[in-house]
Amino acid sequence: MNGSVARRFLLGLLPWVGAILLWYAVRWSGFVNVSLIPAPHQVAAKFVELLLHEGLLYDIFASTRRVFLGVMLGILVAVPVGFLLGWYRPARTFADPMINFFRALPPIALIPLVIVYFGVDEIAKLVILFYASFFAGVIVMYEGVSQITPLYIRVAQTLGAGEMEIFRKVIIPLTVPHILTALRVALGVAWATLVASELIAAQRGLGAMIQNASTYFLLDVIYVGIICIGCIALIMDTILRRISARLLVWQERAVA
Amino acid sequence: MNSQPSIKRAQFENVSLSFDTPKGILRVVDDVSYDIHDGDFIAVIGPSGCGKTTMMSMLAGFQKPTTGEVLFDGHPVKGPGPERGVIFQEYGVFPWLTVKENISFGLKLKANHVPVKEQNQICEHYLALMGLSDFANSYPKHLSGGMRQRLAIARAYAVKPQFLLMDEPFGALDAQTRANMQNLLLKVLASEGKTVMLITHSVEEAIYLASRIVVVTARPARIKEIIDVPFAYPRDESLQERPEFGELRSHIRELVMSEYRAQQAQMRPASFSE
Ligand SMILES: Nc1ncnc2c1ncn2[C@@H]1O[C@H](COP(=O)(O)OP(=O)(O)OP(=O)(O)O)[C@@H](O)[C@H]1O
Ligand SMILES: [Mg+2]
Numbered sequence: 001m002n003g004s005v006a007r008r009f010l011l012g013l014l015p016w017v018g019a020i021l022l023w024y025a026v027r028w029s030g031f032v033n034v035s036l037i038p039a040p041h042q043v044a045a046k047f048v049e050l051l052l053h054e055g056l057l058y059d060i061f062a063s064t065r066r067v068f069l070g071v072m073l074g075i076l077v078a079v080p081v082g083f084l085l086g087w088y089r090p091a092r093t094f095a096d097p098m099i100n101f102f103r104a105l106p107p108i109a110l111i112p113l114v115i116v117y118f119g120v121d122e123i124a125k126l127v128i129l130f131y132a133s134f135f136a137g138v139i140v141m142y143e144g145v146s147q148i149t150p151l152y153i154r155v156a157q158t159l160g161a162g163e164m165e166i167f168r169k170v171i172i173p174l175t176v177p178h179i180l181t182a183l184r185v186a187l188g189v190a191w192a193t194l195v196a197s198e199l200i201a202a203q204r205g206l207g208a209m210i211q212n213a214s215t216y217f218l219l220d221v222i223y224v225g226i227i228c229i230g231c232i233a234l235i236m237d238t239i240l241r242r243i244s245a246r247l248l249v250w251q252e253r254a255v256a
Numbered sequence: 257m258n259s260q261p262s263i264k265r266a267q268f269e270n271v272s273l274s275f276d277t278p279k280g281i282l283r284v285v286d287d288v289s290y291d292i293h294d295g296d297f298i299a300v301i302g303p304s305g306c307g308k309t310t311m312m313s314m315l316a317g318f319q320k321p322t323t324g325e326v327l328f329d330g331h332p333v334k335g336p337g338p339e340r341g342v343i344f345q346e347y348g349v350f351p352w353l354t355v356k357e358n359i360s361f362g363l364k365l366k367a368n369h370v371p372v373k374e375q376n377q378i379c380e381h382y383l384a385l386m387g388l389s390d391f392a393n394s395y396p397k398h399l400s401g402g403m404r405q406r407l408a409i410a411r412a413y414a415v416k417p418q419f420l421l422m423d424e425p426f427g428a429l430d431a432q433t434r435a436n437m438q439n440l441l442l443k444v445l446a447s448e449g450k451t452v453m454l455i456t457h458s459v460e461e462a463i464y465l466a467s468r469i470v471v472v473t474a475r476p477a478r479i480k481e482i483i484d485v486p487f488a489y490p491r492d493e494s495l496q497e498r499p500e501f502g503e504l505r506s507h508i509r510e511l512v513m514s515e516y517r518a519q520q521a522q523m524r525p526a527s528f529s530e
Binding site: 151152154155156157158159160161162165169170173174249250251252 | 316317335337338341348353365412
């Protein structure tokens with residue numbers, strides 16, 4: 001590897017080191033009750049313990065699977081719906097208020113209703129995550145699609161492209177960036193909603209783990225859970241960004 | 257060129273077009289009538305914003321006249337089609353395709369029936385012709401404005417449309433490249449016999465290339481004068497040294513300048529008038 005890669009790595013590492021130092025500093029400053037803030041090394045020890053003896057991996061797996069499925073289903077529906085809304089102006093005027101109404105509702109507020117209609121099983125959590133991803137994705141899609149300029153379609157038409165060819169060769173490439181953005185936004189929202197969805201009497205999952213720990217005031221477990229959620233979300237986002245960079249090499253971007 | 261009566265390819269018949277804007281009805285093209293015959297090279301010249309692009313896009317099939325009719329081969333224009341190739345003022349190169357893929361885009365379409373073997377050959381030909389060979393695999397984001405314009409030209413030429421609609425196709429090029437492109441266009445026309453409608457701001461370009469020049473007025477675009485260019489094809493650059501060229505140039509310049517002035521008067525905001 002060369003120096004610039006190492007430097008970028010160090011640069012990326014620096015804020016984390018800073019955050020951990022700050023964490024220790026807060027404990028040692030004496031301004032807060034030390035028993036309310038477990039030290040980083042205690043959290044790390046707890047992490048190992050949970051990993052080895054309490055099946056933390058299974059919690060991680062359960063949560064990741066829920067987020068993954070919820071986002072996939074949500075985006076799968078949001079892409080065509082968002083596309084239609086963005087493409088056909090009348091559809092947009094027709095559906096816009098409705099979508100904004102449902103989008104404004106925080107998914108947490110719907111939990112009691114979801115319990116009534118879907119029970120407390122896996123399906124209920126999926127419904128919440130689906131809801132959150134769908135509305136996040138649909139907005140991104142239709143904003144993006146409605147900004148596609150007609151110029152490229154016109155060019156294709158004058159070169160002799162038929163409707164299907166225009167769809168395959170012009171509209172799809174122009175839509176891909178918006179699908180990827182929708183995925184990223186939905187992933188973010190879905191992780192934020194995860195804990196709420198696992199409040200519905202989930203046995204396993206990071207949200208459930210945090211919830212249970214709070215009942216017994218196990219602060220270190222809560223910290224482990226929060227850090228895990230952050231890390232997994234970060235990893236997923238990085239993967240998605242890599243995919244985007246690969247698929248969208250053609251895009252002009254302001255890179256400093 | 258069009259001494260004997262020839263076939264009418266395109267006809268503008270009392271064409272007017274108004275846009276419905278938030279500020280009210282904007283009349284952009286006003287009662288325009290002229291014919292474009294097979295093999296004609298029409299240059300349209302007039303002040304910026306007068307309605308030239310709008311006029312062309314009616315023939316391309318992107319806009320419908322408010323009144324009157326635009327005919328192509330005797331039938332009202334219903335929409336765009338590959339027999340009318342368009343080079344857009346905004347180029348419209350596809351940013352998600354490489355230079356080479358941009359050129360072969362049209363060749364790969366079903367409507368053009370180009371055998372796969374020939375596609376590559378045609379591609380290479382136009383890459384070389386437009387001086388883009390070194391950038392064949394680059395994305396348009398790495399091209400200069402002039403290169404994008406040449407790419408748009410290459411892409412349009414590659415499918416060999418019979419009728420070319422060119423909206424300021426050489427506007428972003430330096431003088432030398434521009435002259436090259438003009439000569440190239442003349443050469444392509446001589447060998448392939450196309451009909452062309454070209455929008456330009458350059459009086460010299462109009463005279464050098466066109467068989468007829470349509471001078472249009474400040475908005476709304478009306479026909480100010482249609483001038484037959486009396487020079488036979490093939491033409492070369494020595495034409496521009498001839499005294500007749502100079503005379504024609506000053507005549508057209510005079511016409512165009514008076515319309516620029518008319519437009520200036522039209523556009524100056526009230527608060528700016530002294
Ligand atoms: N879709 C539209 N809706 C409303 N107004 C329009 C529309 N398209 C063009 N115009 C207006 O019509 C007028 C003529 O536009 P057009 O593009 O035809 O000008 P032009 O002669 O091609 O100018 P230029 O030489 O600068 O390219 C302009 O004032 C423009 O603002
Ligand atoms: Mg124009």
